[in-house]
Amino acid sequence: MNVTTDDLMAEGDKVVERWTQTQTHTGEAFMNIPASNQTITFTGISIYRIANGKIVEHWANMDLFGMLVQMGAIPMPGM
Numbered sequence: 001m002n003v004t005t006d007d008l009m010a011e012g013d014k015v016v017e018r019w020t021q022t023q024t025h026t027g028e029a030f031m032n033i034p035a036s037n038q039t040i041t042f043t044g045i046s047i048y049r050i051a052n053g054k055i056v057e058h059w060a061n062m063d064l065f066g067m068l069v070q071m072g073a074i075p076m077p078g079m
Contacts, residue, residue: 001021001022001023002021002022002023003019003020003021004019004020004021004022005017005018005019006018006019006020006043013049013050013051014047014048014049014050015047015048015050016045016046016047016048017045017046017047017048018043018044018045019043019044019045019046020041020042020043021041021042021043021044021062022039022040022041023039023040024037024038024039024040025037025038025039025040025070025071030071031068031073033068033071033072033073036071036072038070038071038072040067040070040071041070042062042063042064042066042067042070043062043063043066044060044061044062044063045060045061045062046058046059046060047059047060
Protein backbone atom coordinates (compact mmCIF):
# COMPACT_ATOMS: atom_id res chain seq x y z
CA MET A 1 0.00 0.00 0.00
CA ASN A 2 1.25 3.47 -0.85
CA VAL A 3 -0.41 6.69 0.33
CA THR A 4 0.56 10.05 -1.14
CA THR A 5 -0.45 13.37 0.37
CA ASP A 6 -1.68 15.55 -2.50
CA ASP A 7 -2.60 18.64 -0.43
CA LEU A 8 -2.24 19.55 3.23
CA MET A 9 -3.91 22.61 4.76
CA ALA A 10 -4.33 23.83 8.33
CA GLU A 11 -6.48 26.42 10.04
CA GLY A 12 -7.09 26.75 13.74
CA ASP A 13 -7.12 23.31 15.35
CA LYS A 14 -7.93 21.45 12.09
CA VAL A 15 -5.67 19.94 9.42
CA VAL A 16 -7.11 18.75 6.10
CA GLU A 17 -5.31 16.21 3.93
CA ARG A 18 -6.27 15.24 0.37
CA TRP A 19 -4.63 11.92 -0.41
CA THR A 20 -4.25 9.21 -3.04
CA GLN A 21 -3.83 5.55 -2.11
CA THR A 22 -2.55 2.78 -4.40
CA GLN A 23 -2.59 -0.88 -3.44
CA THR A 24 -2.97 -4.35 -4.86
CA HIS A 25 -6.24 -6.14 -4.08
CA THR A 26 -4.88 -9.46 -2.76
CA GLY A 27 -5.40 -11.75 0.19
CA GLU A 28 -8.67 -12.53 1.89
CA ALA A 29 -11.94 -11.21 0.54
CA PHE A 30 -12.54 -7.51 1.19
CA MET A 31 -16.24 -6.69 1.73
CA ASN A 32 -17.00 -10.23 0.42
CA ILE A 33 -15.21 -9.40 -2.86
CA PRO A 34 -12.62 -12.07 -3.71
CA ALA A 35 -9.08 -10.88 -4.41
CA SER A 36 -8.69 -9.63 -7.99
CA ASN A 37 -4.90 -9.08 -7.87
CA GLN A 38 -5.61 -5.72 -9.55
CA THR A 39 -3.70 -2.58 -8.61
CA ILE A 40 -6.28 -0.04 -7.54
CA THR A 41 -5.95 3.68 -6.94
CA PHE A 42 -8.46 5.83 -5.09
CA THR A 43 -8.59 9.22 -3.44
CA GLY A 44 -9.89 10.60 -0.19
CA ILE A 45 -9.96 13.52 2.21
CA SER A 46 -9.14 13.34 5.92
CA ILE A 47 -9.75 16.02 8.53
CA TYR A 48 -7.81 15.90 11.78
CA ARG A 49 -8.45 17.91 14.95
CA ILE A 50 -5.28 18.62 16.88
CA ALA A 51 -5.05 19.31 20.64
CA ASN A 52 -1.86 19.51 22.66
CA GLY A 53 0.17 18.44 19.62
CA LYS A 54 -1.81 15.21 19.11
CA ILE A 55 -4.56 14.05 16.77
CA VAL A 56 -7.66 13.80 18.99
CA GLU A 57 -10.32 13.38 16.29
CA HIS A 58 -10.28 12.15 12.70
CA TRP A 59 -12.91 12.16 9.96
CA ALA A 60 -12.39 10.71 6.49
CA ASN A 61 -14.17 10.26 3.19
CA MET A 62 -12.90 8.22 0.25
CA ASP A 63 -13.94 7.25 -3.25
CA LEU A 64 -15.38 3.86 -2.34
CA PHE A 65 -17.38 3.69 -5.60
CA GLY A 66 -14.22 4.11 -7.70
CA MET A 67 -12.44 1.51 -5.61
CA LEU A 68 -15.27 -1.04 -6.05
CA VAL A 69 -15.34 -0.46 -9.83
CA GLN A 70 -11.59 -1.12 -10.05
CA MET A 71 -11.97 -4.28 -7.94
CA GLY A 72 -14.59 -5.54 -10.39
CA ALA A 73 -17.36 -5.58 -7.79
CA ILE A 74 -19.63 -3.29 -9.83
CA PRO A 75 -19.60 -2.53 -13.56
CA MET A 76 -18.17 0.70 -14.89
CA PRO A 77 -21.01 3.22 -15.42
CA GLY A 78 -22.07 3.52 -19.04
CA MET A 79 -20.49 0.22 -20.04
